[in-house]
Amino acid sequence: MNGRDFRALKYLMLLTGCKTLRIGPIDIEFLLVILPVLLKGALITIELTVLAIFFGTIIGLFVALMKISRFKILAAIGSFYTWVIRGIPLLVQLFILYYGLAQYLDIQLSPKAAAILGLSICGGAYIAEIIRAGIQSIDKGQMEAALSLGMSYAQAMRRVILPQAYRRLLPPMGNEFIALMKDTSLVSVITMVELMRSGILLNTTYFRSMEIYLTVGVIYLIMTTFFICIINRLEKRLAISDGE
Amino acid sequence: MIVAEHVHKSFGKLHVLKDVSLTVEQGEVVVIIGPSGSGKSTFLRCLNYLETIDKGYITVGGQPVGKRKLPDGRIVDDNRKNIYRLRSQIGMVFQRFNLFPHQTALQNVMEGPVTVSKIPVAEARARAEALLAKVGLADKSHAYPIQLSGGQQQRVAIARALAMQPKVMLFDEPTSALDPELVGEVLAVIKDLARDGMTMVVVTHEMGFAREVADKVVFMDNGQILEESPPHVIFNRPAHPRTREFLSKIL
Ligand SMILES: Nc1ncnc2c1ncn2[C@@H]1O[C@H](COP(=O)(O)OP(=O)(O)O)[C@@H](O)[C@H]1O
Ligand SMILES: [Mg+2]
Numbered sequence: 272m273n274g275r276d277f278r279a280l281k282y283l284m285l286l287t288g289c290k291t292l293r294i295g296p297i298d299i300e301f302l303l304v305i306l307p308v309l310l311k312g313a314l315i316t317i318e319l320t321v322l323a324i325f326f327g328t329i330i331g332l333f334v335a336l337m338k339i340s341r342f343k344i345l346a347a348i349g350s351f352y353t354w355v356i357r358g359i360p361l362l363v364q365l366f367i368l369y370y371g372l373a374q375y376l377d378i379q380l381s382p383k384a385a386a387i388l389g390l391s392i393c394g395g396a397y398i399a400e401i402i403r404a405g406i407q408s409i410d411k412g413q414m415e416a417a418l419s420l421g422m423s424y425a426q427a428m429r430r431v432i433l434p435q436a437y438r439r440l441l442p443p444m445g446n447e448f449i450a451l452m453k454d455t456s457l458v459s460v461i462t463m464v465e466l467m468r469s470g471i472l473l474n475t476t477y478f479r480s481m482e483i484y485l486t487v488g489v490i491y492l493i494m495t496t497f498f499i500c501i502i503n504r505l506e507k508r509l510a511i512s513d514g515e
Numbered sequence: 516m517i518v519a520e521h522v523h524k525s526f527g528k529l530h531v532l533k534d535v536s537l538t539v540e541q542g543e544v545v546v547i548i549g550p551s552g553s554g555k556s557t558f559l560r561c562l563n564y565l566e567t568i569d570k571g572y573i574t575v576g577g578q579p580v581g582k583r584k585l586p587d588g589r590i591v592d593d594n595r596k597n598i599y600r601l602r603s604q605i606g607m608v609f610q611r612f613n614l615f616p617h618q619t620a621l622q623n624v625m626e627g628p629v630t631v632s633k634i635p636v637a638e639a640r641a642r643a644e645a646l647l648a649k650v651g652l653a654d655k656s657h658a659y660p661i662q663l664s665g666g667q668q669q670r671v672a673i674a675r676a677l678a679m680q681p682k683v684m685l686f687d688e689p690t691s692a693l694d695p696e697l698v699g700e701v702l703a704v705i706k707d708l709a710r711d712g713m714t715m716v717v718v719t720h721e722m723g724f725a726r727e728v729a730d731k732v733v734f735m736d737n738g739q740i741l742e743e744s745p746p747h748v749i750f751n752r753p754a755h756p757r758t759r760e761f762l763s764k765i766l
Contacts, residue, residue: 413615415607419607420626431615431626
């Protein structure tokens with residue numbers, strides 16, 4: 272809608288006796304003011320989510336392999352990691368990373384660095400549990416068959432176990448990715464300007480909470496829905512290539 | 516080809532193999548029979564180091580399994596590379612096939628040569644196609660395991676093991692998970708291998724097969740080898756009362 276169209280719309284509204292054009296409680300004129308700011312924030316939210324998924328999955332894979340390792344020390348370290356990280360609220364972890372480290376060790380992370388670090392560490396712990404369960408759900412005969420061909424443990428994992436686990440992992444991983452996307456809203460408390468914090472900042476200017484936060488919510492909903500669609504697609508494609 | 520001497524193996528307190536000794540000559544077919552839980556599978560798995568042994572000594576093709584002799588005569592645990600190489604020379608076929616479900620029949624058979632032996636893909640494919648033809652499944656190359664019958668799956672599994680060009684083949688109850696009408700096609704493939712002179716150890720309850728193919732039948736009970744004789748001897752005049760009891764139940 273360009274300026275001229277908009278003026279025409281306003282004129283039409285005046286003629287019909289309608290003071291403002293609204294969607295539910297949201298005044299469209301105001302929406303057009305806040306939307307560019309919020310969409311910019313949403314882009315940051317997507318960036319944070321993608322990075323957290325990427326690093327979280329790498330961390331998760333390593334921690335999962337540690338947890339199923341026959342080396343007791345590695346397994347213990349892996350279990351300790353998931354126990355601590357899953358047992359402390361992400362909000363608290365973010366405060367420790369951003370404010371705690373700065374005060375105690377003089378390490379002042381940027382809000383973005385702290386946000387990515389916190390989200391990846393936390394996502395990694397949940398993803399590790401998902402991957403571990405996925406690997407352990409694969410029949411033990413698969414590993415034996417691979418080893419009996421002369422494969423190393425790493426080759427067996429890479430060629431036989433992980434490709435099978437991967438298919439079973441997709442649904443729970445999809446859930447975890449969506450949870451991570453929603454959790455990115457928490458980093459607003461460490462002054463990281465993403466979608467949620469953009470909303471908070473707008474509200475300190477306009478004091479129109481309902482309109483602002485409802486719009487923020489709808490943008491999150493659109494993003495998570497889009498994500499779910501991608502995952503569903505991927506699942507269908509895999510099911511076909513599986514010959515099932 | 517295989518020499519096992521005084522092998523002992525325990526799982527915790529459970530003493531599963533008690534002083535098991537067995538020799539298998541080049542080209543020989545040895546059939547192991549015995550009641551469930553007597554340690555037959557465990558013994559096979561020790562032969563390719565899927566299980567470690569507590570005491571004793573095993574060699575396959577002259578190579579100590581999982582052990583290595585140092586120049587000063589001491590025997591130590593072998594490094595992993597040698598263990599992988601040894602396993603690649605020993606084919607194993609499992610009761611439940613254990614085909615890789617995410618790969619086609621052809622890919623299953625190519626997997627070992629490509630990943631382990633690192634031979635060129637085209638060569639591996641040619642070898643795999645020849646082997647699938649040999650087990651009568653040339654037309655099923657592109658089928659996934661789930662699309663095959665049990666008998667067909669087991670034949671693919673045999674081709675997969677053969678693709679590594681092993682010196683020895685181990686079969687752990689290869690027909691026990693099959694419907695009766697599918698047993699014959701798998702046994703026929705194993706008989707073919709015997710005719711070709713493959714050295715084999717076969718755990719099975721198929722006494723007709725043992726009678727026909729085995730050079731030697733071994734009766735295992737409660738972690739021990741109680742009797743070891745040519746088939747016509749063990750089936751007609753079993754020496755040990757436990758063998759007699761077992762055979763009377765099964766025949
Ligand atoms: N990984 C294992 N851990 C503990 N006990 C085992 C394991 N594998 C086999 N056993 C036990 O060892 C005994 C022999 O098993 P197995 O070799 O499979 O016998 P068979 O193949 O003759 O039926 C059984 O009592 C079985 O329960
Ligand atoms: Mg068994």
